[in-house]
Amino acid sequence: MTDLTKTFEYLHQLLAWRLSLLVNPANSSLNRPTPPLYEAAADAPFAQFLVQTQPNEEELVYLSMALVPHLQPSFFDELIGEYAPNRGELPEFGGVRGTNHRGLLPTGETVLFVLAGTSLTQRQRLLPLFSSDHPFAYHKMLTLGEVPVGEPRLSGRLILDPEYVELFTTGHVSTPALSPGFPAQHLRTELAWSDLVLPPGTLAQIRDLENWVHHNETLRGEWGLGARLKPGYRALFYGPPGTGKTMTASLLGKHTSRDVFRIDLSLVVSKYIGETEKNLGGLFDKAQSKNWILFFDEADALFSKRTDTRDAHDRYANQEVAFLLQKIEEFDGLVILASNLKSNLDPAFARRFQAMIHFPMPTAAERLALWQKTLPPNVPLAADVALETLAARYELSGAAILNIVQFVALRALARQAQLLTLEDVMDGIRLEYQKEGKLL
Structure with a gap:
């Protein structure tokens, strides 16, 4: 891409100029290269980013140096070999070797050398570039790697978030x-709001969530409530299994153009002290500023009531809950917790929810609608299948009705029949009742 080509050419010229000064101070008369000009274009994602964010020269160099090893592994080694072949390891230049990567990887020291040379005053002036408050670090975009205890922090290598590497190099x-490393599954659905069968009160509260997603930025910005409101929005979906909680989360994402990720708690919760917090911290850090919706299904496993502290296990379990409270309150997007029973959750969470939405078992009228929406439209029912009777007599969730329809349809296909029979429907209902320990 032309934007990266001219960026790396500029970086090459800048490093060559700095190395020339190091090898021979008499070269101080050489003109320092100037950054190129960028215009946003559809085939130039790096240029688009620069035009939108308007980084200064130091930030451009910092960002470019972190990106270049991903496309030109020998970039720094070739420059040193050409302009300073007899200078040994060049501690002024910094840089480290990776485990698999064979080229030199730049560090914070490399950035200081290129931008400030050996000038102590200029190096001190540039230190805020690596601060945790700088936008690069604050948004987890570009950071310094960890270093052994006692070693200078700027000897950490430059770490550019893999998502930005992909964006700058491929455009998506x-x-x-x-x-x-990412304990969450992307949720998608081909269904529409019209496929959702819920009580009017529940649907109204779901529309309120949709309103927040659409209008949060205006509310905080133009309407001036950003200083008073906490970031993000927290909602609890509670009710029996199969009543539409996951489907609703998926539809919210689909109709607000947001990615929805269902957190796999089996990959989050760890028996090792500190690992659960580490897993959660990494997940929330990755989700920050992404406009994602995080959906914690069966949240009781992680968000249950805190216990009296009787031993070390209780103390660490309570620390996990406290840590989770903190991360949820800091998250700037929509977090949805799903639970079978509202009473299972820690009261400290309840106070922090902006919405608590009940998903009850469907009524007879709602069950009839679910039967009608779920049955295949092109396959007839036997004459003795009365949906009104089925809906009135058998208390089933939407998920159970879907299971029954699949069971009946497969039976019909196995017989090579184009008819759904009452016998198969009753067998399907009987199986669903057995799952719940009920007799038909």
Whole structure:
């Protein structure tokens, strides 16, 4: 891409100029290269970013130096070999070797050397570039790697967030996949709001969540409530299994153009002290400023009531809950917790929810609507299948009705029949009742 080509050419000229001064101070008369001009274009994602964010020269160099090893692994080694072949390890230059990467990786010391040379005054002036308050670090975009205790912090290598590497080099960012490092699964749905069958009161509260997603920035900015309101929005979905909590979260994402991630608590909760907090911290850090919706399904496993402190296990469990409270309150997006029973959750969480939305078992009328929406439209029912009777007589959740319809449809396909029979429907209902320990 032309934006990266001219960026790396400028960086090459700047490093060559600085190394020339190091090798021979008489070269001080050489003109320092100036940054290129950028214009936003569809095929130039790096230029688009620069035009939008308007970094200064120091920030441009810092960012470019973190990016270049991902495309030109030998960039720094070739420069040193060309302009300072007899200077040994060049401690002024900084840099480290990676485990797998064979080229030199730049560090904070490398950035200072390129921008300030050996000038102590100029180096001190540039230190805020690496502060945790700088936008690069604050938004987890560009940071310094950890260093052993006692070693200078700026000897940490430059770490550019992989999502920005992908954005700058390909023009798009892939959806994160479920993994131990990212314990969340992307939720998608092909359904629409019209497929959701819920009581009017529940639907109204869901519309309120949708309103927050659409208008939060205006509320905090133009309407001036940003200083008074905490960031983000927290909602509790509670009710029996199969009543539409996950489907609602997916639809919220679909109709607000937000990615929804369901947190896999089996990958979050750890028996090792401190690991649960580490996993949660990494998840929230990655989600920050992404406009994601985080959906904690079966949240009781992690958000349950804190216990009296009787031993070390209780103390660490309570610390996990306290840490989670903190991360949820700091998160700037929508967090949804789903639970079968509202009473299972710690009261400290309840006070922090802006919305607590009940998903009850469907009424007879709602069950009839679910049967009608779920049955395949092109396959007829046997004459003795009365949906009104089924809906009135058998208390089933939406998920259970879906399971029954799938069961009946597969039975019909196995018989090569184009008819859904009452016998199969009753067998499906019987199986769902058995799952719940009920008799038909």
